[in-house]
Amino acid sequence: MTSSRRTRWHACALAGLLVAAAACGPARPNTSMAGASDAANRVYVAPGAKDEFYAFMSGGFSGQVSVYGLPSGRLLKVIPVFAQNPENGYGYNVETKALLNSSFGNIPWDDTHHPSLSQTDGAHDGRWLFINANNTPRFARIDLATFETVETIEVPNTGGNHGAPFVTENSEYLIGATRFSVPIPQADVAISDRASKFKGTISFVKANEAGKMDIAFQLLVPGIDYDLGRPGKGPSHGWAFFTSYNTEQAFTKLEVNASKNDYDYIAAVNWKALEACAAGGKARSWPARYAHNVMSHTTHQATTEFKTAVNVIDPKDCAGSIYYLPTPKSPHGVDIDPTGEYIVGGGKLATVIPVHSFSKMMKAIEEKAFEKDVEGIPVLAYAKVMAGEVQNPGLGPLHNEFDDKGCAYTSVFISSEIVKWCFSDFKVVDRVPTYYSIGHLMVPGGDTKKPYGKYVVAMNKITKDRYLGTGPELTQAGQLYDISGAKMKLLLDFPLIGEPHYAQAIDANLLKDKETKFFTLADNAHPWATKREQDAGISRQGKTVHVKMTAIRSHFAPDNIEGVQVGDTVLFHVTNLEQDWDVPHGFAAMGNWSDAELLVMPGQTRTLTWIPKYPGVYPFYCTDFCSALHQEMMGYVRVSPAGRAVALQANVPRPAAAPPAAGKR
């Protein structure tokens, strides 16, 4: 960095323009592509050719996950997770609704932040993707064969599930931490009693078996705010690290009152010790109420189990399970390098990037090099655990990802740039602007033992002049940089869904041969599945009318329904009889005010709830252009006034008479 630029930095900082720093930062050209045609070649994936990586981007306040191809930046799919998705009926239809169940009821929306790919031996294994719900604390599992949400679990005793769900190196646990401390267990107390009455928790959720997520144990921690976390790897496997802020324990005007201390902490948690303590009976079972929801790919239905207790461990009962590493100025991210030795903080208000050493930390623990303790938790001496400080990292370093050559890439929010530095000397070797206000960044495999080191993706909060304007609400965006050489090069801008927080990317070869193309109809164990047209039909249970319906190119069976009355609730159980790839059928009935449409995959059964309000004859139709005769794929349901005696009937085709021609000819 030149001295004149450094002066600019200081001037900016002094001017207190920390937040509106788009105007500060290094002077930059509007584009910095090293040669547009070279960049275009690097990201061009020819029609019909496929991308090298699947990138899973959190949808932030959209509650979803979006799947992009890299390097092209092409959107492949939006996976609904913690928000209803009218596009395919997720969270509306009877089958998927339960995935949104919580102890607060069925929640139509949440805020997803951090996708985390399952790992084996510290590398991606392509089984699952996990993601958190930040608002009402939950975790989700997405199956990477179907790209569908298959399991969600609520995390009790947590306020703001932000430091989550980062997966341990063999997918033993998802880690999580409470961003906002709250009374634990919840209680009606004065907010001004925060310091004495609020607590935090750090959670370890069993993840290694599909359908069996479980809160293994929660560590009760002092009531400060915990921000982000990362499990250790290699030598530090068995530990997990969490940043904290608001060690001031402020409860009003946090932007000022929680920014006073020069040092907050990174909590180092020894989960192997916690496991041993839990096994040794040191955990206490606390009453709690939380939902665990599982989707079955045989019944095609999600079911909910409410759990009533959770194992809580007090650090006083489990010596050596947690230490605090002093870390400058309200650190945001904490990231572990591929070797597992370095613990990199993101001191978002700090003037350096602090890097701790795991081996030094272990030595300091052994030597009991403690500065003090906080509620019985030893605080290690900063000088004893620090491996180095990266100078001049820019304003507001947040997150770090790593390449395969011993270097780190730090997102720097306020000065809106990516800064590259290496562990060999902790010196900045390159920096590139981002457009604008980068949050997280992602190197494919950049949080694992085996980073790919080809690209880094910036996820930007502000895009202002980068795209055609769209009124007050503008897109947020990704930017793809080439990091294969000594200097980073901007290759591509591409808009993203919702607010991209974190992302993960996986080698496409790990997924492309295992995708589910359709569900096997013979295995469909949905209680209302209809496997042959002649088994379709209609039945009444009091005021509920069940219609068993099939869909195949290009008709529904039945397609004429009579005998429904105002006051009935009609459940259309639609089974897609196709056994071929890429042939979903849609279903919607006029006036389906309580539901969105159904999008039914081949071999699957989905149920639409339809509550007619007025007598009449209402059309229903296939909403997914499935075939040449798609427009003909429709039917009618007749609704009679309550009490009018119209026979219940549905025109189900009878099986054709034994085929005469073929045998006889």
Added chain:
Amino acid sequence: MLPLRSRILLAAAAILMAGMFVFPIWSVALSAPQYPEGLAMDIRINTITGRTPNDLGNINNLNHYIGMKRIEPDTIRELRLMPYVVAALAGLALLAAATGRRSLAWVFAGCLAVFAVAGLADFWWWTWDYGHNLDVENAIIRVPGMSYQPPLIGTKQLLNFTATSWPAAGGLFAFAAAGLTGLAIWFARTDALRQRHAAAAVAAVTGAERVA
């Protein structure tokens, strides 16, 4: 008696015919813009199967647009007969090879020829029937003058589908068996002729002696 090499060839023909029980005899493959991965059905000695478990169902589902009958292997009488016919033929070949009886070889060759011609004719007729006897009343797509008979051998465009039909491994074995049988018969004939010439020469010599 059959010469040894004819008997070996007939035994080999029988073994090749056994291959028809293992491998598909004929394959009809379909591709279309919507089916870049293709659909295919394999005609086996006693059934018709999809190349993947769902290909036949998907072919039937597509065929309903043009009013074609469903292909139901269980209702096709030829497929019930064919294993017995082929087994009998192979048995006949083995018997001819074992006994070396010329008449058996001739009977076998004749039956095989009849089977081959009748089989191909029947297959052609079967595809003609499926391609032409359409349920026109209920056909969704009706193209005047269009029929949907796939080729016996080769490639043909049927609306959006390109249909390609070729003998598969089992069919090639059958052709090879026919070839070996032809060869066996030819050797049997040439050997017989040679023996007859030799005998005639001997007779001529001995006759001359006797005269002398």
